[in-house]
Amino acid sequence: MAGTEESGSGWPVAGPLLLGVRHHGPGSARAVRAALDAARPRVVLIEGPPEADVLIPLAADEDMRPPVALLAHAVDEPGRSAFWPLAEFSPEWVAIRWALEHDVPARFIDLPATHSLAWGRDGDDVGADPGSVGGGGDGGDDVTGDDEAVAGDGEAVVGADVRVDPLGVLAEAAGYDDPERWWEDVVEHRGVGAGDAFVPFVVLEEAMGALREEYGSGGQDRDLVREAYMRLQLRVAQREFGDGVAVVCGAWHVPALRRKTAVTADRALLKGLPKVKADMTWVPWTYRRLSRHSGYGAGIESPGWYGHLFGVPDRPVERWLTKVAGLLRGEDRLVSSAHVIEAVRLAETLAAMRGRPLPGLSETTDAVRAVMCEGSDVPLTLVHDRLVVGDVLGEVPQSAPAVPLQRDLDRTQRRLRLKPEALERELELDLRKDTDAERGRLLHRLRLLGVGWGEPVASRGSTGTFRETWRLRWEPELSVRVAEAGVWGTTVLGAATAKAEADAVSAQGLADVTALAERCLLAELPQALPVVMQVLADRAALDADVGHLAQALPALVRSLRYGDVRGTDTGALTEVAAGLAERIFVGLPPACAALDADAAQDMRRHVDAVHGAVGLLGEAVVADRRAGSGAAVSGERGRGEAAGAVHGVPGDGGGGVVPAGPHGDLRERWCGVLRVLCGRDTVPGVVRGRAVRLLLDEGELEQEEAARFMGLALSPGTPPGDAAAWIEGFVGGGSGGGMLLVHDERLLGLVDAWLTGVPADAFTDVLPLLRRTFSAYEPGVRRTLGELVRRGPGQRGSGAAAGGGIPGFGADLDGERADAVLPVVRLLLGLDGETAPGDDNDLVGVA
Known part of the structure; x- marks a missing residue:
């Protein structure tokens, strides 16, 4: 190619040293480090947003552990964001670390995030929307630049219907049918010798030049704008540092940066670009999010494998198969050292038969399947998930910029010893313990804010309200959710409170408000509850649909149970729930008439839900009135007794008075509703049958x-x-x-x-x-x-x-056998020593 004579700077081309790379490629990363060691440039320019220049020194912090990502988000619209992921095997990361280690300035030269985030807000974006989580920014496994300028699979777009994969074209020219295998053979498995540090980049630049001559910019106008900005920044660096300039960028951009253009022409392309105010920071990233399978459009299929190739310079196949054997042994599979030796031999044999210089991922995978997995793909799936993809989660130092809400979340996570992890795990919480109760509140508050770090799941082995089980998994995009939630407040508690109040006002249906009330109690948001309860009362008074009321009641009644463990006042909630139940009792029988099959099934589910809710609600009403009566009696006993006389309710034996109130007989009234449903011919059979069964189970029939x-x-x-x-x-x-x-x-x-x-x-x-x-x-x-x-x-x-009997069952209760189990029942129920004499029959009935 033209200009291949030795330059005064020690590299084989005139002008700046342009190192075209494949993002997240360990071979490219090693080649970049070797080229920088050989050239010793005075400044390193890297494809990335210039706003991140001030964040580059943090890469040398001892607490910074890749994979990490640069996160840019619009200040006024945090949900509009973009990531630039970097792993330890990313060429850009290697270039940053090399510059910091050699005290050489490092700068980002791609189009500023202030423009890329604004691009597309008014429908003028020609690429992918940078506002989508996981979109935007640099990176990807393609040599064509960032994932905004290419299709999700790394293919450059040429016209409306034609897509060209640069790697595919080069691989086909070399006689390969698999672009990934060609890239591994040519770059990833290629050692870098002392005298040919620049050869890979010279060859790749020549190949990309031929592709750009054939396909131009790939039909992406945005690439032209980005490359114009990079050329301007390159000129600035050349004026400051002369020929000692090295550029690390996607190989697709190298011919454009080498091309001579007028400054005025480049500035004309940048004129009138949209702009927003943007903030940037470092955030943790994961190997799984580098994978295509996780939805990151320009990811790589095997980040764990690439990390292994980069971190293990000698005998990578032997070490990889040893790691696989360790994983399978941990899963109780019989894998010995002989299996490892045989798998290595098979992988090398397969590579020789396939004409490859070294065994790649396909050869090692075939060897593992045949030797260690006995031909089964089931354990191989585990190997792929844990090792080929991996669950590595990066770390970012505390000194990195962050929104106040993120700071408060970090402090809370450290205080509660609840560290974010990329690997999915289950967390069992006992809400009777202060630390576990705080952990549960934090997770509920984050869910209310849209930060889905934890997902509640059914607890195993316990149905008590004092136990919660969460499935935790930290995904990088949750950092965006935290930034987005920052508009509601500077602390998790304040933001969750403000969000709950806003959601209550904007809720569309009654069930939405009742679900929100339940979440407020779970998250312990006492300041938001008055607003939510007022909205709930207003919506309940206006909603006449029995189905809506029946959907809303169970959530309210479930919330009443949380007062015991969490110490939450649920008095106002009890009154609203009782009023809701009254309206259901009145409206349910007419609502059950003339229903089709599907509506009848829905109504049966409503009846079941209301039945369970009424049982709990009746207990809550009595407990609430007992507590209120006790408070009144403690101050004015005589007045309390008078109130009890008015209601015709005797004392409760504990010095207090339990007024009957308008909701004191909820269970009896509900049973009356069920009796009405049993005998009406207009009620669907499935509802009538269910009503009879519920009455039978309750002992009312x-x-x-x-x-x-x-x-x-x-x-x-x-x-x-x-x-x-x-x-x-x-x-x-x-x-x-x-x-x-x-x-x-x-x-x-x-x-x-x-x-x-x-x-x-x-x-x-x-x-x-x-x-x-x-x-x-x-x-x-x-x-x-x-x-x-x-x-x-x-x-x-x-x-x-x-007149006969059921085999194995007597005609009546065996009192002697029942008495024998009463001590154990008392112990299980925590009543040992508390049951008064003569109460055994009552306890038998409860049991």
């Missing part, structure tokens, strides 16, 4: 009465579809209906008799309902039911119906 309702529902005059729906409501799903049929063979006989009498032409129609009903039973329950049906009616008559 005798078994004979339940059998009468079932007999009516399964009578010959009832259409088979309606009868099947009634059965589904009564014994369907995971409601324990199977055990009810096992222990009450009279009900089983009614179901069996109806089922055998269904006409053949109607059986096909009811079969899906029946299958949905009985398929939810446990295998043991289904097996027992089958055995009972096989015996036939003459062998399985129940005690009430046929």
Whole structure:
């Protein structure tokens, strides 16, 4: 190529040393370090936003550990952001570290973030939107520049329908069908000798020059603007440092930077660019976010493998397979040193057969599958996830700039010993402990702010409200969410409070407000609760849809339980929930009339939810009134007794008075609503059956009465579809209906008799309902039911119906055996020594 004679600066081309690289490439990173060691430039220019120049010295901090990323965000619109990720094997990171170690100035020369963040706000962006998380900025595995100027797979765009992959073109010219394999053979597996430090860059520049002559800028006008700005910055550096200038940039840009253009022409391209005020900082990054599979458009498929190649200069294959063996041993797989030796031999043999200079990732993966995984891809998936991709999370020093909210979050994380980690893990919290309670509040507050660091999951082995289980995983884009949430306040508590108040005012439905009230209690936001409760009361008074009210009530009632463990005052919430229940009681029976099948199923779920909520709500109302009564009596006992006399409620035996109030009989009134639903023909069968079952479980309906309702529902005059729906409501799903049929063979006989009498032409129609009903039973329950049906009616008559008994069960309660377990029950319930004499029968009923 022209100008390859030796220059006065020690490199083989005239003018500045242009080091065209592939971002996040360990081979490029090693080559850059060798070229800088050989050339010893006086200044290093790096493709990146100039606003980050002041952040470069932080790269030398002992607490800075890559992978990290430069984060730029618009001050007035934090959600508009862009990342420039850097790993230890990124050529840009190597150039920064080399400059700091040799006391050489380092500067970023790409288009400023103040322009790139503004580009696209008014629809004038020709590339990807830099405001999207993970978009924008430098990086990617492509040699074509940043991911804003290329397609997500690294292909330069030429025209509307033509895409050209530069690596693909070069690989095809070299006789390769895989661009990744070609790049590994030519660059990543190539050693850098003492006398050829500049050869890779000269060859790559020549190849990119030919591609740019053929395809121009790839149809991306934005590339032309960026390259114009980089040329201007290069001229400034040349005037200051002469020929001692080295540039590290995407190889696609090298021909454009080498080309001679007029200064006025470059400035004309930059005239009138949009602009926003931007802030920049360093944030931790992860290997997983460098991977294409995580959604980062210009990522690399194997950051863990690349990090290994960069960090292990000698015998990389042997060391890699040893690492794989260690991982598999940790998962209790039998992998010995002989497996490692055989896998190394197989990988080298495969590389020789495929004409490769060294075994690459494909050869080592094939060797691991064949030797260590016995041909199975299941353990290989673990190797890919843990090693090939990896879960490395970078660290950033505390001295890095950050929004006040981020500072407060960092302090709280350190105080609670809750360190962000890239690897997903579960965290069990016991809310009776102060530290765990604070951890739970922090995670709930962050979720309310949209920072999804933790996701609540079901606790294993406990259903108590004092226990919470979280699945934690820190993703780099959460730093953007924190910056975005900074508009609500400077502390996590203040920002969550302000966000909750704003969300309450803007909530669209009643269920949204009730869910927000629950989240406020979980996050312990006492200052936000008055606003949320006022909005809740206003919305509840205006909403007449029973379905909406039924959806809202369970969340409110769940919130009432949190007062015990978290010490939160839920008195106002109790009154709102009780009023909501009253309105449901009145509106539910009319709302259940004339429903289609889907609406009937929804209404059945509402009935279940309200039933569970009423049970808790009744207890909360009594407890709340008892507490209020006790407070009143402690000050004016006589007035409290008078109030109790007015309500006709006797003293509670503890010196206090429990007024009945307007909500004191919620459970009884709810049972009355269920009785109304049981007997109305206009109510769908699934709802009627569910109402009968709930009354039976509550002891409000005798078994004979339940059998009468079932007999009516399964009578010959009832259409088979309606009868099947009634059965589904009564014994369907995971409601324990199977055990009810096992222990009450009279009900089983009614179901069996109806089922055998269904006409053949109607059986096909009811079969899906029946299958949905009985398929939810446990295998043991289904097996027992089958055995009972096989015996036939003459062998399985129940005690009430046929005078016989169920095998293994007596006709009545065995008092002596029940008394034997009472001490253990008291111990489990924490009542040991507290149960008064004569209360054993009550305890048996509870048990």
